[in-house]
Amino acid sequence: MIEFHLDPQTGLSPYRQLVRQVRQALRLGLLREGEQLPTVKEVVAQLAINPNTVLKAYRELEHEGLVAARAGVGTFVTASLAVASPEATERLRGQLRRWLAEAHREGLDDEGIEALFATTLRDDTHEDIA
Amino acid sequence: MTALQTQHLAKRYGRRPALSDCTLDIPAGHIVGLVGPNGAGKTTLLNLAAGQLTPTAGEITVLGEEPGSKSALAKVGFVAQGTPTYGTLGVADHLRLGARMNPRWDADMAHDRIRRLGLDPAMQARQLSAGQRAQLALTLGIAKRPELLLLDEPVAALDPLARREFLQTLMEAAVESELSVVLSSHLVSDVERVCDYLIVLVDSRVRLAGPLDELLESHRLLTGSRRDPAELPAEQRLVTASHTDRQSSLVVRTDAPVHDPSWTVNRLSLEDLVIAYMRDGAVHDHAAPATGPNLKVLR
The missing domain is CATH 1.10.10.10 (Winged helix-like DNA-binding domain superfamily/Winged helix DNA-binding domain)
Structure with missing residues (x-):
C-alpha cells in the first residue's frame, strides 16, 4: 500500500x-x-x-x-508501467553523459543545464498534448 | 439539487453595500471555497445563507428552502466566525444542547467524535485550546446531520496541526454523509486542498465562481514582449495586464489553446488566479514613469 x-x-x-x-x-x-x-x-x-x-x-x-x-x-x-531494460538504461545514461560533457564545454553550469532540460521537457510534453 | 442559489442578492448596511448583485447557482455535493479580501462580503453571504441576516434585495435559497425557515434550519448547519462555544458549559453540555435543539441529532456520532478527539466531556469550553474549541463547534455542526454546512473562517485562529486535524474531520464527514460545504478562508492552500468549487468575492461582488478544476484549466498566463492587450483574439478574455517597459504579462480566460508563438504560455497556480481576480479590471503599468523611481513590484 x-x-x-x-x-x-x-x-x-x-x-x-x-x-x-x-x-x-x-x-x-x-x-x-x-x-x-x-x-x-x-x-x-x-x-x-x-x-x-x-x-x-x-x-x-x-x-x-x-x-x-x-x-x-x-x-x-491491474497493470505495470514499462520500465527501461537495464541495457537501455545504461545506453541512455552513456548518451546523457556525453551530452553533459558537451554542455559543460559550452560553458553551461548545472543550473543552466537543469533549466534547459526542464524547459525542453515541458515544451516536448506540451506538444504531445496539443 | 442546488446547495445555494442566489438571484441579484444584495445586502446594504445603511448606504454601504456589503453584497451587491450576487447571482450564484451551486449544485449540491460540492465543497465550496469562498475567498476574497477582508470586508469583501464573505461573512455577509454566509450569514444570509444561514438566515441570520435578511437580504435588502434579490433572492436566496439554500437546498431549495428559504434561509432561516424551519425546514432550512433543520438541514443547514452554521459555524460562525471564531467557532463560538459556550465558555462556562462543559463539552457534554454542548452535546446535550445540540440534541435538544436538532431533530436529526446523531448522538452516537457526536460522542464518538468527542472520544476520538480526546476531549474530556466534563471540561468547560473555555478551558479548551482554540483547536479543540473549533473541533467541538465542528462536531456540533456535523452531528446535526445537515445537508449543507456553512463555515465562516473556521481555521483562521488555528495552528497548522490543529488546522489540518480540523480539515481532516471535515473531509471525513463529507465522505460519510455526502455533505455540501461552503467555507470561507484566507488560506488559498487550504482551499486548494479541500475545495472543488471556488467563489472569489471582491468589493461586495462575485468576481469569479465555478468548479475549481475548470477555472484552473481555462486560465493562462501569457508573457512576452510588450504589446497592447487590445490585440488579443476575441476568445481570450483579459483578466489582468501588467507591463514593464519591455514585457507584458497577461492573465486571460480562454477555452481554446493559445497558439500565438510570441507568447510564453503558462498555467496559473490557484493563488495567482485568485490574486488576478482580486485586481480584476486593473491594468498595471510598471514601465518607469517620467518622474521618480517606480517602487511597485511586479508579482
Whole structure:
C-alpha cells in the first residue's frame, strides 16, 4: 500500500499529484499488479483533501488502464508501467553523459543545464498534448 | 439539487453595500471555497445563507428552502466566525444542547467524535485550546446531520496541526454523509486542498465562481514582449495586464489553446488566479514613469 503526500511547491494540482505518485510507484516497483490503492476515505482522512479530487485521480488512472475499481472493495492495480531494460538504461545514461560533457564545454553550469532540460521537457510534453 | 442559489442578492448596511448583485447557482455535493479580501462580503453571504441576516434585495435559497425557515434550519448547519462555544458549559453540555435543539441529532456520532478527539466531556469550553474549541463547534455542526454546512473562517485562529486535524474531520464527514460545504478562508492552500468549487468575492461582488478544476484549466498566463492587450483574439478574455517597459504579462480566460508563438504560455497556480481576480479590471503599468523611481513590484 502506498501513502500519498501533497507538495505545494510542485505547482501541480492535488489531483495531478496523486496520479503522478501512483505512476511513480508503479515505475519504481513500489506498487505491483493486484495490490490495492488506499480507499478514498483513507486518503481523505490522511491528507485532509477533497474526496472528489481522489475520485477524479482514481478515475483517470482507471481510464489509463492502470487500475480497476471493484465495487464495495476498493481500487486495485491491474497493470505495470514499462520500465527501461537495464541495457537501455545504461545506453541512455552513456548518451546523457556525453551530452553533459558537451554542455559543460559550452560553458553551461548545472543550473543552466537543469533549466534547459526542464524547459525542453515541458515544451516536448506540451506538444504531445496539443 | 442546488446547495445555494442566489438571484441579484444584495445586502446594504445603511448606504454601504456589503453584497451587491450576487447571482450564484451551486449544485449540491460540492465543497465550496469562498475567498476574497477582508470586508469583501464573505461573512455577509454566509450569514444570509444561514438566515441570520435578511437580504435588502434579490433572492436566496439554500437546498431549495428559504434561509432561516424551519425546514432550512433543520438541514443547514452554521459555524460562525471564531467557532463560538459556550465558555462556562462543559463539552457534554454542548452535546446535550445540540440534541435538544436538532431533530436529526446523531448522538452516537457526536460522542464518538468527542472520544476520538480526546476531549474530556466534563471540561468547560473555555478551558479548551482554540483547536479543540473549533473541533467541538465542528462536531456540533456535523452531528446535526445537515445537508449543507456553512463555515465562516473556521481555521483562521488555528495552528497548522490543529488546522489540518480540523480539515481532516471535515473531509471525513463529507465522505460519510455526502455533505455540501461552503467555507470561507484566507488560506488559498487550504482551499486548494479541500475545495472543488471556488467563489472569489471582491468589493461586495462575485468576481469569479465555478468548479475549481475548470477555472484552473481555462486560465493562462501569457508573457512576452510588450504589446497592447487590445490585440488579443476575441476568445481570450483579459483578466489582468501588467507591463514593464519591455514585457507584458497577461492573465486571460480562454477555452481554446493559445497558439500565438510570441507568447510564453503558462498555467496559473490557484493563488495567482485568485490574486488576478482580486485586481480584476486593473491594468498595471510598471514601465518607469517620467518622474521618480517606480517602487511597485511586479508579482
